[in-house]
Amino acid sequence: MTFGTLRYIGQRLVLIVFTALAVSSVVFLGIHRLPGDAFVSERLRPSQEAALLHQYGLDRPLPVQYADFITKLVLRGDLGESVANRGTKITPLVLREATVSAEIGFVALLFTVGLGMMFGVFSAIRQNTWVDYGLSATSVVGYSMPNFVLASFLILIFGVWLEHITDGGFFYELGWSGTFGSPAEILVPAFALGFPYASIVARLTRASMLEVVRQDYIRTARAKGLVEQIVIVRHALRNALIPVITILGPLVVGIITGSVVIENLFGIPGLGKEFVQSILNRDYNIVIGVFTGYAALVGIANLAVDLVYPLIDPRIRYG
Amino acid sequence: MATSPAVAPGAVPAEPLVRAQVGLWSDAWRRLRRNRLALVAAIYLTCLVGVGLVSIFWTPYSISHTGVGPTYQGPTSAHPLGLDNLGRDILSRLMVGVQISLIVGVGTQIVVLAVGVPLGLAAGYFRGWVDTVVSFVINVFYGIPDLLVALILITVISLGKPSLDKIIIAIAATRWMDMARLTRGQTLSLREREFIEASRSSGARPLKILFGHLFPNALGPIIVQATFGIPQAILFEAFLSFLGLGVPPPTPSWGAMAADGVHSLRIAPHIVLAPSLALIFTLMAFNFVGDGLRDALDPRQRR
Secondary structure, eight states, X not given: OOHHHHHHHHHHHHHHHHHHHHHHHHHHHHHTTSSSOTTGGGOOOHHHHHHHHHHTTTTSOHHHHHHHHHHHHHHHOOOOBOTTTTTOBHHHHXXXXXXXXXXXXXXXXXXXXXXXXXXXXXXXXXXXXXXXXXXHHHHHHHHTSOHHHHHHHXXXXXXXXXXXXXXXXXXXXXXXXXXXXXXXXXXXXXXXXXXXXXXXXXXXHHHHHHHHTTSHHHHHHHHTTOOHHHIIIIIIHHHHHXXXXXXXXXXXXXXXXXXXXXXXXXXXXXXXXXXXXXXXXXXXXXXXXXXXXXXXXXXXXXXXXXXXXXXXXXXXXXX | XXXXXXXXXXXXXXXXXXXXXXXXXXXHHHHHHHOHHXXXXXXXXXXXXXXXXXXXXXXXXXXXXXXXXXXXXXXXXXXXXXXXXXXXXXXXXXXXXXXXXXXXXXXXXHHHHHXXXXXXXXXXXXXXXXXXXXHXXXXXHHHSOHHHHHHHHHHHHTTTOOOHHHXXXXXXXXXXXXXXXXXXXXXXXXXXXXHHHHHHHTTOOHHHIIIIIIHHHHHHHHHHHHHHHHHHHHHHHHHHHHTTOSSOTTSOOHHHHHHHHXXXXXXXXXXXXXXXXXXXXXXXXXHHHHHHHHXXXXXXXXX
């Protein structure tokens, strides 16, 4: 890793920090415009409510609260405490949940890229055969299917109809017990999360494979007697991948967004589940924390994707 | 050519000296008609609009009337799609759900067009600082996940009480960049063409050039983009409603209907299946029409 690359990573990390701060500020100010306070749903006596507001410093003027919030966040990475579950520190909570989300998201990304590339390559080398048409049709259905629909179908098939085989092993009602789920608890949600995007990767891979296999260097590779698999995998696929990696960034963002639904459906204790719960509970401090966590997660995922580019396309270099 | 008369084998076909002129739009229409899949999809969507219109005036049962039969009841002849967790008729709710989906899909695209097209035209035509500012804002919006943008907006503009128009604005806020970027790109290449130069040298004002010359010439790709934008918006609304963050409960949004059935998948899968299949068919239909339109309006881009 060269100095230039390290400096590039450093610059990007600074940018991520600023984006996260900007997002948390916007959410902080937006949320405090809402009518009613964080304790409004608890139906407390006015004196109790005033005491709680005072305890959390919510009775101070907004600029003071904001200055306090941003100072703590910048200096100590402290996002404050939950107002619904009093005493729960938000920063460790968000970090733990982001790990879970990243875990599911990473496996989903493997499904997306793996299945997508496989479908795309097979469609391309069997162009205009029933294999091609079948895979293309699957891919249209794939990206027209909301992930919660796919997830419900999977639960229905494996959790209900095939329950005697799967032993109800991942039926969503169980949910995860800790930070790490069992393989079945990870694989099925990750598949539901990744498959719709695999269709997009498949379409792109197919189109770019079709373009690449017509080029001269492929003919040369075949002419010098290389086995077809090597021609396809080592020569064609590598170049066909370049258009595909350019959409990895948006794909990763899409997967992270999609995980909100999937985590809620499968009872996975990640950032997405917390996100919806905190909005519905009006636990504003957690809402701000989760938004900040998401902004950071997306930034880091995008950075990781950008660092993968040069591995596939040596023409790309940083620094 | 379907119109050319049958020619005897071996005879030299007589080329007519003057062919009937075929404009871009009639040519595109001819190509679209030949695309079976797009045609079937378009017919499906027409029927869907019909169902949506009918549901304004009539549904088999009242959509908010609970307990028209036993809760969780599967399909029967009185209720072809069964009853939901509160004993409401699913077919009726699905019909009204058509309205929600179409209003969100089309409404979002109207906002997206109104915001994205002028910005894209201005950025592409004037370049300089206008382009710098517009491109910067586009990139900032692309940098934040769409769900966050939409939820911040829904929370802030609707002050905790989401309604359909606010959800449309929130979804449009996550989608206008695609349209702005496309229009900007089209404008950048069109502005160098002779007819724009001619128009400029004959003293046309910028507004006239933007909307009188550039916009009509970029219309093809814009229409295609808008067509693909509709299913994206419908999907987004379903997604929000499924999470319980969309239009509030009694409104039968397809996403919310699916969410109603998720906890009873074991005993009553039809509650999830009905809105799910409606969503899949509708989204597929829009995507097929979009593919068809793209092939019809820009044959060079055909993959």
